[in-house]
Amino acid sequence: xxxxxxxxxxxxxxxxxxxxxxxxxxxxxxxxxxxxxxxxxxxxxxxxxxxxxxxxxxxxxxxxxxxxxxxxxxxxxxxx
Amino acid sequence: xxxxxxxxxxxxxxxxxxxxxxxxxxxxxxxxxxxxxxxxxxxxxxxxxxxxxxxxxxxxxxxxxxxxxxxxxxxxxxxxxxxxxxxxxxxxxxxxxxxxxxxxxxxxxxxxxxxxxxxxxxxxxxxxxxxxxxxxxxxxxxxxxxxxxxxxxxxxxxxxxxxxxxxxxxxxxxxxxxxxxxxxxxxxxxxxxxxxxxxxxxxxxxxxxxxxxxxxxxxxxxxxxxxxxxxxxxxxxxxxxxxxxxxxxxxxxxxxxxxxxxxxxxxxxxxxxxxxxxxxxxxxxxxxxxxxxxxxxxxxxxxxxxxxxxxxxxxxxxxxxxxxxxxxxxxxxxxxxxxxxxxxxxxxxxxxxxxxxxxxxxxxxxxxxxxxxxxxxxxxxxxxxxxxxxxxxxxxxxxxxxxxxxxxxxxxxxxxxxxxxxxxxxxxxxxxxxxxxxxxxxxxxxxxxxxxxxxxxxxxxxxxxxxxxxxxxxxxxxxxxxxxxxxxxxxxxxxxxxxxxxxxxxxxxxxxxxxxxxxxxxxxxxxxxxxxxxxxxxxxxxxxxxxxxxxxxxxxxxxxxxxxxxxxxxxxxxxxxxxxxxxxxxxxxxxxxxxxxxxxxxxxxxxxxxxxxxxxxxxxxxxxxxxxxxxxxxxxxxxxxxxxxxxxxxxxxxxxxxxxxxxxxxxxxxxxxxxxxxxxxxxxxxxxxxxxxxxxxxxxxxxxxxxxxxxxxxxxxxxxxxxxxxxxxxxxxxxxxxxxxxxxxxxxxxxx
Numbered sequence: 001x002x003x004x005x006x007x008x009x010x011x012x013x014x015x016x017x018x019x020x021x022x023x024x025x026x027x028x029x030x031x032x033x034x035x036x037x038x039x040x041x042x043x044x045x046x047x048x049x050x051x052x053x054x055x056x057x058x059x060x061x062x063x064x065x066x067x068x069x070x071x072x073x074x075x076x077x078x079x080x
Numbered sequence: 081x082x083x084x085x086x087x088x089x090x091x092x093x094x095x096x097x098x099x100x101x102x103x104x105x106x107x108x109x110x111x112x113x114x115x116x117x118x119x120x121x122x123x124x125x126x127x128x129x130x131x132x133x134x135x136x137x138x139x140x141x142x143x144x145x146x147x148x149x150x151x152x153x154x155x156x157x158x159x160x161x162x163x164x165x166x167x168x169x170x171x172x173x174x175x176x177x178x179x180x181x182x183x184x185x186x187x188x189x190x191x192x193x194x195x196x197x198x199x200x201x202x203x204x205x206x207x208x209x210x211x212x213x214x215x216x217x218x219x220x221x222x223x224x225x226x227x228x229x230x231x232x233x234x235x236x237x238x239x240x241x242x243x244x245x246x247x248x249x250x251x252x253x254x255x256x257x258x259x260x261x262x263x264x265x266x267x268x269x270x271x272x273x274x275x276x277x278x279x280x281x282x283x284x285x286x287x288x289x290x291x292x293x294x295x296x297x298x299x300x301x302x303x304x305x306x307x308x309x310x311x312x313x314x315x316x317x318x319x320x321x322x323x324x325x326x327x328x329x330x331x332x333x334x335x336x337x338x339x340x341x342x343x344x345x346x347x348x349x350x351x352x353x354x355x356x357x358x359x360x361x362x363x364x365x366x367x368x369x370x371x372x373x374x375x376x377x378x379x380x381x382x383x384x385x386x387x388x389x390x391x392x393x394x395x396x397x398x399x400x401x402x403x404x405x406x407x408x409x410x411x412x413x414x415x416x417x418x419x420x421x422x423x424x425x426x427x428x429x430x431x432x433x434x435x436x437x438x439x440x441x442x443x444x445x446x447x448x449x450x451x452x453x454x455x456x457x458x459x460x461x462x463x464x465x466x467x468x469x470x471x472x473x474x475x476x477x478x479x480x481x482x483x484x485x486x487x488x489x490x491x492x493x494x495x496x497x498x499x500x501x502x503x504x505x506x507x508x509x510x511x512x513x514x515x516x517x518x519x520x521x522x523x524x525x526x527x528x529x530x531x532x533x534x535x536x537x538x539x540x541x542x543x544x545x546x547x548x549x550x551x552x553x554x555x556x557x558x559x560x561x562x563x564x565x566x567x568x569x570x571x572x573x574x575x576x577x578x579x580x581x582x583x584x585x586x587x588x589x590x591x592x593x594x595x596x597x598x599x600x601x602x603x604x605x606x607x608x609x610x611x612x613x614x615x616x617x618x619x620x621x622x623x624x625x626x627x628x629x630x631x632x633x634x635x636x637x638x639x640x641x642x643x644x645x646x647x648x649x650x651x652x653x654x655x656x657x658x659x660x661x662x663x664x665x666x667x668x669x670x671x672x673x674x675x676x677x678x679x680x681x682x683x684x685x686x687x688x689x690x691x692x693x694x695x696x697x698x699x700x701x702x703x704x705x706x707x708x709x710x711x712x713x714x715x716x717x718x719x720x721x722x723x724x725x726x727x728x729x730x731x732x733x734x735x736x737x738x739x740x741x742x743x744x745x746x747x748x749x750x751x752x753x754x755x756x757x758x759x760x761x762x763x764x765x766x767x768x769x770x771x772x773x774x775x776x777x778x779x780x781x782x783x784x785x786x787x788x789x790x791x792x793x794x795x796x797x798x799x800x801x802x803x804x805x806x807x808x809x810x811x812x813x814x815x816x817x818x819x820x821x822x823x824x825x826x827x828x829x830x831x832x
Contacts, residue, residue: 005495008258009242016244047163051496055783057683058538072495075257075418077534079601079793080286080343080449 110309129751267400267432271391290339312598343449379448416454502715525810541594550661577643602790684783732795
């Protein structure tokens, strides 16, 4: 099961749950599962970045998620 | 750690291809575009820092001879809240209201109306004829006072975001954010020493030399062409499209050369106004900001208040860290406090921490990005407190940082585990550096600090065209601020295996090349470089296929070596290698012109770390600080053009030292900036600084074919704390706030 962690500013959308475990093949499917679990969560998640196994994606889509993967949602980074 | 690779062109430092045009004055900057029948636009700006706009009447201005258009907020469409995409500088509805105020003026200098006239002088006189009725309101200028429950509100509809439940009352706190891990109380209980302090830094400007400027023309079909100085013409097009409710396809943006940006040219100010004025007038309109307008009405970086508490053991191990950050957003939400919160502890492995950040509205210009936005303020506070920890436990400041240094596998404070990073390598390099091993000069003090920035990827496109003689054209869409033409050319030459001198790189407009996000976020060499490399690989695949067809082989029987197609090992063929020039010459017979392309959304921008140190001397009579030496050490992954990487490190150091020692927005009680010019807002000039010494550390980023990490932003982070820590070392007095200007230092010395 992949570990999925939400930052503090998204907890209002996850019923306060900070960490869950999910069996999922890729990021697209993860969002589908999360949206079913917490209707409406897709929109703030689409505005977030996500780190899958240490790799940060500003716009993830079909990135694979393995059974031992760690998935962290985080704020998007901009820059100067 | 990946092994170093020797390249033929990557890692060399040729003269920049745009250099001659720039030093001879041929280069066209934002204000250099002129068109027949062109008008000149000027902006009427609010004399109040906070006021309701009861009415705006432009009729008398419009009736003046020579005035051909006048607009105010009522002429702009209502804009729905939303993102621009990429780096937009906040919510597009807020950007629209920042471009032209509607019902409220939210800072002194906020645009209220604009005119276009046959001369600048007539336009300026026409502004005097515009009648605006204001209802002045008390300005909110202090970030902590703005957070008070009874503070005057900038926006009655601003309800603090990211709280568990929507609050009952509006507030100037636009949003809060929290990062936490471990048990803070238990961590502080384990500490042998605890240091805490409050650190204030005022707003500071990016200091780009070229003021914002653009020229717009709208033709009879209602299609606009806009020339402007920008860090990202595709995003300027998108913002203008949303602010004016025009189709993107009706807007063409052409980026001029750019005289610096550093994040300040990632958001529109003039462009939608110029387009609207041109549409109304039926003639081209040029708009050029004065330096004073740049200071009063464009985005600096946030002023901040940071409170930090660190607990550590006598062996240097940090047991707990706590930070409270309040950043000025200016007139609209969007201070870079989240990246500040995410970066403050990033160089270190800390088990127990808590960071609380606050994005706070004040009656000052809406902030814009500035190199590593948000990181310098927060990391200054932490690196200064860390210096005090080192003093209390009697530990070398580099050793203290090494004890706690993040490494591959460390869980970053913002979530994921770091891949290969170069922080420890930077500390080791600093420890051995001759500038560090030599004694501190008599009367001076030495400061040490670390820096960090995430870096980003985002979307890029590139096309590579092979001319008939085998020379190469690279076309991409990122304005060249830091020498990216040369870097793209070097990567193309290396990948194709042709001499760098055979490659020319061009910056296309929004209709002649594919979409590219801004030149910012230290992304261009990484992401657009990746697109260039992939476009070159597309060329190579095509060339191999054409060579195979020429030789009567299968594609997989051909390899590309040193810029030539050759039979693969084991393929027995009596043929001569075909160079790029050979294949280009026969292109009509093998399929026509050779064109490679790539578009991508680059992921895996590797984080960049730095260690800086410097020796600074304080004149006890005047309070003036002299920088005797400064050394920047930074992980660049792989320096494609080492001289430009060094230039980024030196420029960031100069900006960071200026911010630390002199730069600040000074406001009077009415919210009027008192030093809106480079005479009174003092950036360091060449005579103020020594040569900045640099050492490039190269720990390759595994996500880039040449190992590139962004390098443009990290260099500004550490110098602030280096200056503070050096002044502390020199004087024995800790001054928490910046800038360390002569009056502040004299006051601190006299109080000691």
